[in-house]
Amino acid sequence: MDAPLFVKIEKYKELTEVLSQVDAKLKEANAQLEKLKKLKMEEDAQIATWEANLGDLQARSRELHSNLFQ
């Protein structure tokens, strides 16, 4: 088993402050990632809506075709 190692940290307070800043920034980064994920989902939903739109248009076009030319 490794023996415990003690190291001297001269600017301990400063270190803890930087660590809490890192935590805060990580939270910000996570929030931004969530925002990006949400936007991506909205984009995907829009593409699915377009697909449905096109499907409807195709169906109506077929109906019109059969009404006019048969």
Next chain:
Amino acid sequence: MSYFVRINDERGVRRRLLESSKEMLYALKGYYAFLEFRDQKREAATELQTILKELSDLMMQLQQLLPEESLKDLEQYLPKPATRTKKGGKTGKRKGGKQKDVEDELPPPPQMSEMERLHSALANIEDRLNKL
């Protein structure tokens, strides 16, 4: 030459045409919504990049504050920009008697892109991790 086509369900045809127009307008409206999402996504990605850069600076600060690493130690992991040097301090005389530094004749140093710099720094860290 014109043809006359008999339409049995005139109201139905009108309805379908109008509904098709409606669908098309919804699709176009969706296009602008899509562009808006893309703009928002670009903004969010830029914001995320800024946060990550700040995080990177904070991590550097942390490493400086921790005892094993000095600023000099950290700097060695970042690639140094290429510098032009004189070859052994020798300078030749040109025929016209004018001296010209050798460095003037060297091609400009290759510029490292941000991506290359990050790649190199990552390779250094990987190397250090493997040695641990």
